[in-house]
Amino acid sequence: MIALQDIANPAIATTFARAPEPARAGMLALRGLILNVAADLPEAGRVEETLRWGQPSYITPDTKAGSTIRLGLPKAGGFALYVHCQTTLLSDFRALFGDDFRYEGNRAVLFDTPDDIKPDLLSHLIRNALTYHLK
Template identity: 60%
Template sequence: MKPVRYAFDSAEVESRFAAFPESARAGLLKLRALIFETAAATPGVGAVQETLKWGQPAYLTPETKSGSTIRLGLPKQGGFAIFTHCQTTLIPDFRSLFPDDFTYEGNRAIHFRDGEDPEAEKVGLLIHSALTYHLKKRA
């Protein structure tokens, strides 16, 4: 997946990305771009707000409240990760589709190795599910 540049609205978030180790930054920026691309292509999501939560870049849908928060960061084990709220079914549902394709951290994250290129098609499904999580619960 070729990274697409999306402007940062927040200097705090931009400086957080700049502080990530270069070995993880490229993958995190690819995940960031995939979040914005998926949101733009998904009806009912609306604008995505990028902010910091617990010191990590976080992505919310405040306009529509359609989604559950997605965070990007560095797991203690190394590499980089995409995190979802642990009390949702997002990771368990995703793991049922791809049980052996990813390294999972319980119900809260998918881990990637430094330099790994996140599979846009598969990870995009997780992002889509997170961005529409509350829409499904309302239906």
Template identity: 55%
Template structure:
């Protein structure tokens, strides 16, 4: 990644990151940075950083171009990127990227502590989520 993570927009989000296990926190901060970078390159407008279901969530509130992306640390370990389960983001990723990710149904890609996200097409998956509505001409989900 080229630049430092942007400052947190929300103290509650910063607190959630501070409470994450160290390995998950470092990796999720890397994914957070990637979300902001992809949003800029995809022209989706400002990203709103908030909490949804107690997890950091990233929304295209202004442009409404995409579905929300959430970050979390599952109870069984590792870390995850979640999207709305009624979108095709995960099934599209499964078709495009095959076993590049470990999937949880239609809602998440999972990473273990040893995962190196730079070796995955994660930026393309994030771009797919942040532009989902724009590409599918559907109302926000």
């Protein structure tokens, strides 16, 4: 698990630090998964970690190959991985893995605990988001 002090951008580290447990641990696990998937996608180019709408976000600024991925805290509790709601990313993912996750409309995969993250399945969504505009 990555430590908050290992996050280069202090504003992003603070955002993670403000999340309650176990959401913080889950968001950090998702962050690690996003960065690991990105490392295996040279076609996506560099992935930049930034804040969008006050949430840790992952973009492909050089290639513009991807659609933004965000991590956040839904009002209902837990934590979530968000994708752009006007893409087919979540509907395509839901068609493959619908019963394996909980969703918020066409914009988020919801989690209660870090144990709810299924990296092998979720990697599919992350890979498709980071290369969305290459289709």
